[in-house]
Amino acid sequence: MSQEPKSHSSTPSLRRVLEILALYPWLVFVGIISLLLLIATNALTPQLFRWGIDRGISENNLDVVFKCSLLLVLAAVGRGIFSFGQNFCAESVSQNVAYRLRNQVFSKTQNLSLSYYKNTSSGQLLTRITSDVEQIRTFIGTTLLQVTSGLITLITSSVIVFTMNWKLALITLTAIPIAGFY
Numbered sequence: 001m002s003q004e005p006k007s008h009s010s011t012p013s014l015r016r017v018l019e020i021l022a023l024y025p026w027l028v029f030v031g032i033i034s035l036l037l038l039i040a041t042n043a044l045t046p047q048l049f050r051w052g053i054d055r056g057i058s059e060n061n062l063d064v065v066f067k068c069s070l071l072l073v074l075a076a077v078g079r080g081i082f083s084f085g086q087n088f089c090a091e092s093v094s095q096n097v098a099y100r101l102r103n104q105v106f107s108k109t110q111n112l113s114l115s116y117y118k119n120t121s122s123g124q125l126l127t128r129i130t131s132d133v134e135q136i137r138t139f140i141g142t143t144l145l146q147v148t149s150g151l152i153t154l155i156t157s158s159v160i161v162f163t164m165n166w167k168l169a170l171i172t173l174t175a176i177p178i179a180g181f182y
Contacts, residue, residue: 017097017101017136017140020096020097020100020101021093021097021140023096023100024092024093024096024097027089027092027093027096028089028093030085030089031085031086031089031090031093031145033085034082034083034085034086034089035082035086035145035148035149035152036152037078037082038079038082038083038086038149039149039152039153039156040156041075041078041079041082042079042153043153043156043157043160044075045072045075045079047160048068048071048072048075049068049072051064051068052064052065052068052069052072056068086145090140090141090142090145091141093140093141094137094138094140094141094142095137095141097136097137097140098133098134098136098137101133101136102129102133105129105133109125109129154176158173161173
């Protein structure tokens with residue numbers, strides 16, 4: 001009988017990945033702050049347009065139009081900086097986690113029995129290892145970030161719409177569970 005590695009549930013594996021993730025607190029912190037600032041800047045931009053149109057163009061107040069234009073340019077620069085910070089930190093963390101996982105997998109494969117290697121092709125083993133580590137790296141660097149960003153953006157947008165017009169907010173937000181279902 002071959003001695004295959006024991007199959008574990010995803011919870012210990014996720015815990016192990018999160019423990020590795022905790023080794024990089026500053027990158028995670030800067031990434032989260034960049035994400036929050038990016039979402040805040042994206043939420044602020046339509047309000048700046050509203051202010052520029054309602055108070056500037058409608059009232060023929062060029063001072064407000066100039067200030068709004070300047071703030072919109074600053075918001076665009078901020079979006080670029082915050083987006084870079086978020087992406088840089090997410091990619092750095094995901095690459096570091098993948099590096100540590102590869103080293104852990106290498107150490108584990110060093111201790112497997114010869115009968116395991118006799119019954120398992122090296123190509124299959126390498127493909128599994130490479131694929132699994134890459135999926136975890138992609139999850140940390142992209143998927144986790146997108147899900148977090150989407151949830152925070154949904155909450156932020158909901159709060160803004162509720163403060164502007166609660167009736168419109170109720171009508172708009174009823175479509176979200178339907179869209180989430182499909």
